[in-house]
Amino acid sequence: MKCFQPVIKYIVLSWAVLLKKCVQRTKLNKMSLKYFYDLMSQPSRALYIILKMSGVQFEDCPVALRNGEHLTEEFKTNINRFQRVPCIIDDGFKLAESVAVLRYLSAKGKIPEYLYPKYFVEQARVDEFLEWQHITLRITCALYFRTVWLDPLLTGVKPSAEKVENLKAHMEMNLGIVENVWLEKTDFLCGNQMTVADIFAACEIEQTRMADYDVRIKHPKIRAWLKRVRAACNPHYDHAHQYVYKISGTAPNSKL
Numbered sequence: 001m002k003c004f005q006p007v008i009k010y011i012v013l014s015w016a017v018l019l020k021k022c023v024q025r026t027k028l029n030k031m032s033l034k035y036f037y038d039l040m041s042q043p044s045r046a047l048y049i050i051l052k053m054s055g056v057q058f059e060d061c062p063v064a065l066r067n068g069e070h071l072t073e074e075f076k077t078n079i080n081r082f083q084r085v086p087c088i089i090d091d092g093f094k095l096a097e098s099v100a101v102l103r104y105l106s107a108k109g110k111i112p113e114y115l116y117p118k119y120f121v122e123q124a125r126v127d128e129f130l131e132w133q134h135i136t137l138r139i140t141c142a143l144y145f146r147t148v149w150l151d152p153l154l155t156g157v158k159p160s161a162e163k164v165e166n167l168k169a170h171m172e173m174n175l176g177i178v179e180n181v182w183l184e185k186t187d188f189l190c191g192n193q194m195t196v197a198d199i200f201a202a203c204e205i206e207q208t209r210m211a212d213y214d215v216r217i218k219h220p221k222i223r224a225w226l227k228r229v230r231a232a233c234n235p236h237y238d239h240a241h242q243y244v245y246k247i248s249g250t251a252p253n254s255k256l
């Protein structure tokens, strides 16, 4: 029996070393994802909420757009060649575009099915919204926000009333489509379950608070839906929107 002792000791030690390596590798893998974002950016907030809800471990890499941190050569070369947020570096793999990042993480099994369905028919419905929103809801809400709030802050020049009305009309046309088409028969945009589509859309619409636009007035379905989305995503929703709430001076319960 004595002669087996060194062998047993060797096996036990090898297992201990292997286990330690596995734990170290798991920790390293968990943190190999770097997320670059600014909570003032709508798609950054959406992805932030999705990552938090999915329990994805990531290295927090906030980027202050207001300070031009994304405009440096270092950012362009080492982080995102398009100099925008959100973006990730996953174990050395650089990826920009919020929807591409979402699909990449889903393919890696990091996003739960209830947020981004795996069954191709259900996934296609969510993708339909994600494709639709870029040049409709996003562009018109973002342009309104930019023209009414951001540009005057940066340049000191106010837009003409005519320009604001024009942008508002375009934005409201798309809000009308959300109200009457996407939310026609269901509690959420792609059915009766909340998905990433709702999170992306809500983050775009919330941005208009800062331009003092009250979406509730003309859109009762959007108003009720926003409450549902917030409830389903909290506490991450309120955390992601902390600056939007602060700057707009609207506490979550007092407006929207």
Ligand SMILES: N[C@@H](CCC(=O)N[C@@H](CS)C(=O)NCC(=O)O)C(=O)O
Residues within 6 Å of the ligand: 040, 041, 042, 043, 044, 065, 070, 083, 084, 085, 086, 096, 097, 098, 099
């Ligand atoms: N289509 C991109 C949009 C990214 C984008 O426009 N990001 C803005 C913030 S919301 C940005 O980084 N802007 C910096 C700049 O334009 O200088 C996505 O969905 O990720």
